[in-house]
Amino acid sequence: MDVPLFFLAFGYLVVVLCAALGGAARLEAARRRRESGDPADPAPLAADAAGGGAGREVLEVAWLSGGPLRVVDTALVAMERDGLLRISTRLSAGGRVHLTRGREPRTAVEEAIVRTHGEARARGTSVPEVRPLRRLCGRTPEVLAVGRSLRERGLDYGLGWRWLFRACDRVLRTLTYLCFGFMAVVTVVGFVRFTRDPAWGPHVLLCDALAAVAALLCGLVRHHVLPGAGDRTTAGAGLARGVRRGDTGGSSAAASSTGLVLGVALDGVGCLPDAPLRELLTECGAGADGDASWSDFFSGGSDAGSGGDGGGSGGDSGASSCGSSCGSSCGSSSSD
Numbered sequence: 574m575d576v577p578l579f580f581l582a583f584g585y586l587v588v589v590l591c592a593a594l595g596g597a598a599r600l601e602a603a604r605r606r607r608e609s610g611d612p613a614d615p616a617p618l619a620a621d622a623a624g625g626g627a628g629r630e631v632l633e634v635a636w637l638s639g640g641p642l643r644v645v646d647t648a649l650v651a652m653e654r655d656g657l658l659r660i661s662t663r664l665s666a667g668g669r670v671h672l673t674r675g676r677e678p679r680t681a682v683e684e685a686i687v688r689t690h691g692e693a694r695a696r697g698t699s700v701p702e703v704r705p706l707r708r709l710c711g712r713t714p715e716v717l718a719v720g721r722s723l724r725e726r727g728l729d730y731g732l733g734w735r736w737l738f739r740a741c742d743r744v745l746r747t748l749t750y751l752c753f754g755f756m757a758v759v760t761v762v763g764f765v766r767f768t769r770d771p772a773w774g775p776h777v778l779l780c781d782a783l784a785a786v787a788a789l790l791c792g793l794v795r796h797h798v799l800p801g802a803g804d805r806t807t808a809g810a811g812l813a814r815g816v817r818r819g820d821t822g823g824s825s826a827a828a829s830s831t832g833l834v835l836g837v838a839l840d841g842v843g844c845l846p847d848a849p850l851r852e853l854l855t856e857c858g859a860g861a862d863g864d865a866s867w868s869d870f871f872s873g874g875s876d877a878g879s880g881g882d883g884g885g886s887g888g889d890s891g892a893s894s895c896g897s898s899c900g901s902s903c904g905s906s907s908s909d
Contacts, residue, residue, distance in 0.1 A: 577759055577780045584748055584787045588794055591741040595799035598734045602806040606727025626679035627651040627834050630816075635838035636719045637729065637805050637813045639866035641711035644719055646854065647838045648682045649707065650845065654833065657683070658690075660703055662849035668702040668857060685715035704857040711870055728809035730800060739802040739871060745791045752788040756781050803867035813839070841866070 627635075627647050635647040649670075652658045657676045661669045670690060678684040689709045693701040710716060723729035730738070763777030805813065817839055836844040845851040 577755070578783075580751075580755060581780065581783045581787060584752060584784075585790075587744060587748055588787065588790045591745055592794045592798045594737060594741060595794065598730055598738070598800060599806070601734075602727045602730060602808070604727070605725060606806070606808045609726040626655070626683055627838070628680075631835055631838050632680075632682060632719050633723055633728075634813055634816050634835070636723060637809045638839050639841060640803065640870050641716050641720065642707055642866045642870050643838065643841065644682060644716050645686070645707045645710045646842055647834060648680070648686060648710075649703070650837045650842065651834045652678075652683055652686065653850070658686075660850060660853065662853050668704065668853060669700040670703050670706055671700060681715040681718070682710075685713040686710050689713060702857075703854065707857070708870075723809065726808075728806055728812060730804070730806060734800075735802050735867065736871070738800050738804070741799055742795055742801065745795045745799070749788050749791040752784045752791070756784045759784070802871065 632644050632647060635643040639646075649658070649660070653660055657673055657678065659671045659673065661671065672687060672690060678687045686706075690701055690706060693706060693709060717732070720729055720732060724731035759777055759780045763773055763780070766773040766777075816835070833844070833846075842851055842854040845854070
């Protein structure tokens, strides 16, 4: 087999493997969904809304809508609203998170935030800023337990699959560019050889046609077969749509939660009425786009240490990790 056909065979093999992985992930999620029974009856993860804070179901909706960082954002907003912490928006201390003395966390996720805040402050000389703090909290066992429960019930793919989806998407995107480059090279080289030997014409046309089909298949697999890193399972998307319509399926925690916290869980911090806080959190990565939230979570590996379904918090990235993204509103590193 000559070099052009070998490359094309390799490209088709990659496309088939990525499609098979996407199909396997969807089948596993469907199997877990059948075996789990009622998805509205999860195992307890934290205190319910009766004790205050963002309830269990609200945090699950946050995970389905934006991943681990959306869970942290939802809990942070609930704590800020109820006076358990204060996020400074002043220019001299923008982005710093201050805990309120005498107030105890009400849920497991809030306990993780308080613990991570104390650990980060013990390692540094200033009050932790919101960007590194939310990334560290996004990898705590309490937050990851929300996603693990959803995965076991077939409502989420799980972090292992999501890392694989992200890698496959990059491979397919790169392969698409290579196919177009391959077509250009084969066309130029084939034209030169065709001027000397007309028998090369059909071979060049065949290679270009196969490369074009491979590029088309890459796009189809990326967008229609392989789930994206931020995609939900069919059952998970249905649950999120039901909550958005107000159909909580008898879920007491979701039904009794305030609209503000549930709005953050569904749509991100863009619904916050406090403009300075909304702008600060948005600049620090807490947006309304679920895919962007997952991308921020994946790109924060160097800041937050090891991830995975059962991972814990890692090392602190320091105040400097917030400065480049948040500009003047998060850039101060002096003690408050």
